[in-house]
Each structure stands twice: as C-alpha cells, then as structure tokens.
Amino acid sequence: MTIEERKSYFVEVGKFLSLFGGETNNSVKITPQSERFFNELNDKIDQAIHYNGWFTRENVIFSLQQWSKALTTSNLDTWLKSYEFSPEKQKTVAIVMAGNIPLVGFHDFISVLISGHKVLVKQSSNDKQLLPVIAEFLIDIAPEFKNRITFTEDRLGDFDAVIATGSNNTARYFEYYFKGKPSIIRRNRNSVAILTGKESKEELEALGEDIFRYFGLGCRNVSKLYVPNEYDFDDFFKSIYPWNPLMNSAKYANNYDYNKAVYLMSEFKLLENGFLILKEDESFGSPIATLFYEKYENEAQLQEKLQQNKEKLQCVVGKEADIDFGQTQQPKLWDYADGVDTLRFLEKI
Incomplete structure (x- = not known):
C-alpha cells in the first residue's frame, strides 16, 4: 500500500x-x-x-x-x-x-x-x-x-x-x-490566553470556545488568563455569557458548586458569574468551572514567564500569540501535542 x-x-x-x-x-x-x-x-x-x-x-x-x-x-x-x-x-x-x-x-x-x-x-x-x-x-x-x-x-x-x-x-x-x-x-499540559484589554467582543466570544468546549477538559482548553493590572472583567463576563447552559450539566454544576464552596471557606477572593469562577492564581491547571488568572506588568515580563514555563503549556492564545481566539479545539494535522513531531518519530523508528 x-x-x-x-x-x-x-x-x-x-x-x-x-x-x-x-x-x-x-x-x-x-x-x-x-x-x-x-x-x-x-x-x-x-x-x-x-x-x-x-x-x-x-x-x-x-x-x-x-x-x-x-x-x-x-x-x-x-x-x-x-x-x-x-x-x-x-x-x-x-x-x-x-x-x-x-x-x-x-x-x-x-x-x-x-x-x-x-x-x-x-x-x-x-x-x-x-x-x-x-x-x-x-x-x-x-x-x-x-x-x-x-x-x-x-x-x-x-x-x-x-x-x-x-x-x-x-x-x-x-x-x-x-x-x-x-x-x-x-x-x-495546559493552555493560556493573553488579554490586553483591547480585545473585541467577537474575540472574547471566541475565547469562550477555547475555555468551555468539552467542559474545559482538554489540554488545549484555556485554563488560565494573563491580564494587565487593573483589567476590567466586565466585557469578558458579558461575552462568555452564552455558555451559561453548561450549568444544565449536573457534573459541571456540581464542580462549580463544590469549588466555589471550597474557595469561599478558604476566604479566597473570587470573581464569578453564576457558572464560572475566576481565581487569581499562579498555577496553570484550574479545576472544572474555574479559570485562573494572573496579572502582568508588561509584555517583556509576561514573555519571560511564558518562556520559563513552556514545558507546561500546550497552547498560548491571543492577538499576537501562537493561536487566534477560538481556534484551540480546531488544530491542524501538523499541530503536534507537546510540540513533539509524531511523524518524524515514526519516520525514524
């Protein structure tokens, strides 16, 4: 053949x-x-x-x-x-x-x-x-x-x-x-999105696809946001609101309720909209129904942090990043997991 x-x-x-x-x-x-x-x-x-x-x-x-x-x-x-x-x-x-x-x-x-x-x-x-x-x-x-x-x-x-x-x-x-x-x-591995505060409504809506498709269970799902200091999450919350029917899933709703209760008992500062919890955290792997975020001072500082953690990252999403908003769950055949060229490996064995 x-x-x-x-x-x-x-x-x-x-x-x-x-x-x-x-x-x-x-x-x-x-x-x-x-x-x-x-x-x-x-x-x-x-x-x-x-x-x-x-x-x-x-x-x-x-x-x-x-x-x-x-x-x-x-x-x-x-x-x-x-x-x-x-x-x-x-x-x-x-x-x-x-x-x-x-x-x-x-x-x-x-x-x-x-x-x-x-x-x-x-x-x-x-x-x-x-x-x-x-x-x-x-x-x-x-x-x-x-x-x-x-x-x-x-x-x-x-x-x-x-x-x-x-x-x-x-x-x-x-x-x-x-x-x-x-x-x-x-x-x-986890995926992150970089926000600048200048994203359009359409871009933020597309980001919802990156976050919520497959309930966020994939390594290509965005589990963390990098945002500038003083970032206003109002537009973000408005743009992702069409995903609120996720709460019709008992498994998703149970995770949302559980994680919210745990965070509140621990007196963490949270932002939430009834179906997604935002928690400031330096980690990458956020629980289901939770999205971590971390603030950055400037582009140079952010790029240095991404470089330091590149072995933990699957996708970086943003205006000037590797992947456009809304595209993480639509990989090309040549978008290899973990950046390892599977065909090159198979060619050489």
Whole structure:
C-alpha cells in the first residue's frame, strides 16, 4: 500500500465523518456501504454519552466535524510533504490513549497508519466506543488495514515503539514500563490566553470556545488568563455569557458548586458569574468551572514567564500569540501535542 493510497483512504474517512451533523459536504452521500457504519457510529455515540457523563452529543459531533475538516486531500498533502516513509520499515507501534475528550487519541492512530506502520491500540475506558467503528469503516474500504490495526484491553506486548498519553503520575509509570523502547510520553499540559484589554467582543466570544468546549477538559482548553493590572472583567463576563447552559450539566454544576464552596471557606477572593469562577492564581491547571488568572506588568515580563514555563503549556492564545481566539479545539494535522513531531518519530523508528 503506497502513501498515496493511504492518503486516499483517510480522505474517505473524512468524508464519512462529514455525514455527522454540521456543514455536511453536499458531494458526500450516504451509500449502502457507509449507512451501516453511520448507524453503528450513531449508536456508539449514544453509548459513549451514557457511559461517560462528560461526553455530550454536541461535543462528540463537534469532534467528528473537526476531523472531517482535517482529513482532506489538501491538508494531508501539506502535512505529509516533508516526510519519507520506508515501506521496508513497518513496525508495530503501541498507543496508550487518554480519554478526557472524544477521540483524543485519533491523531496518533492516524499518524501510525499513514506512516505505514501497524498500530496496537489500548484505549481509555472513558472513550472506547467511537474509534473501533471508524477503524472498521477504514478496514471495509481498505482491507489491507485489517492486519495493521489491533485493539487490546490486555497488557501490551510485542510492539516496537510506543506513544503514551497520561498524567504526570502515569508518565513516570510509562517511562519505567516502556524503558528500552522508542517512545513519546506525554504529560499534563495546559493552555493560556493573553488579554490586553483591547480585545473585541467577537474575540472574547471566541475565547469562550477555547475555555468551555468539552467542559474545559482538554489540554488545549484555556485554563488560565494573563491580564494587565487593573483589567476590567466586565466585557469578558458579558461575552462568555452564552455558555451559561453548561450549568444544565449536573457534573459541571456540581464542580462549580463544590469549588466555589471550597474557595469561599478558604476566604479566597473570587470573581464569578453564576457558572464560572475566576481565581487569581499562579498555577496553570484550574479545576472544572474555574479559570485562573494572573496579572502582568508588561509584555517583556509576561514573555519571560511564558518562556520559563513552556514545558507546561500546550497552547498560548491571543492577538499576537501562537493561536487566534477560538481556534484551540480546531488544530491542524501538523499541530503536534507537546510540540513533539509524531511523524518524524515514526519516520525514524
């Protein structure tokens, strides 16, 4: 199977995912072949929502839409143009996936297969319904993938390299367990936004997407704001108000109530609007329904702090930052987690 053939198959996966809500590509129709997988994935979405209280249909569909937009011929050509994969170097790559947001391990899955390797997948129990259906669709349109995709719930064995994602604590376990194997081990990272006080209403509204999509559970979700001294949060609170229905989620509302009670008992100074708590804090990982903020004196001081903490950061959002407001949950195929080039790793193993 050539790289061009593999690309064409993933373009078909993108077209299949485009059938799920949103701006459906009018040139893509449900065929008898795709209808079976469409119905099966629809059922699995319901199961995923039932199993994981943090998954909602809106968020799962949002994830599928983003992948359908990513898996185009143009995007795949741009992503792959600087790599060379040897057909003689087919290896088995184990992936230990996280489960914090829907299909969070899909990029690693695609990367291994598009580079010509075999994949051994160990899913998180929090997100194990969706990917197997997509894998079945891929095998149906390209039977060559059948002996290249394996899912397991057992202890990993018989693999040549590994990509594992988890917390800082599990990363230490991964490093011990996978020592001696080529590996990418991912740890906790958080994302921040830089505000100057000159943002437009539209930019602040877009920031709400960065904060609240997936209930803020992703490493690309903004969990902290950097604001100038004397920053007025009124416009910020007004702009994010459309996200107040988050309180209809019992899990989110419980976290909001709990964290607010804890902070008030500890006599922390808080700002809040009924569904989001703002707490001044130098840390990066804020709890659910809470957003940390930190004041800065000037641009030079802020950039120095960001540089000192770059190993803790996934995304930096802002007018002059790496990522525009509203774009954190719409990464490109070449936006690698933790800044580690997954394809370069796979090219060299």
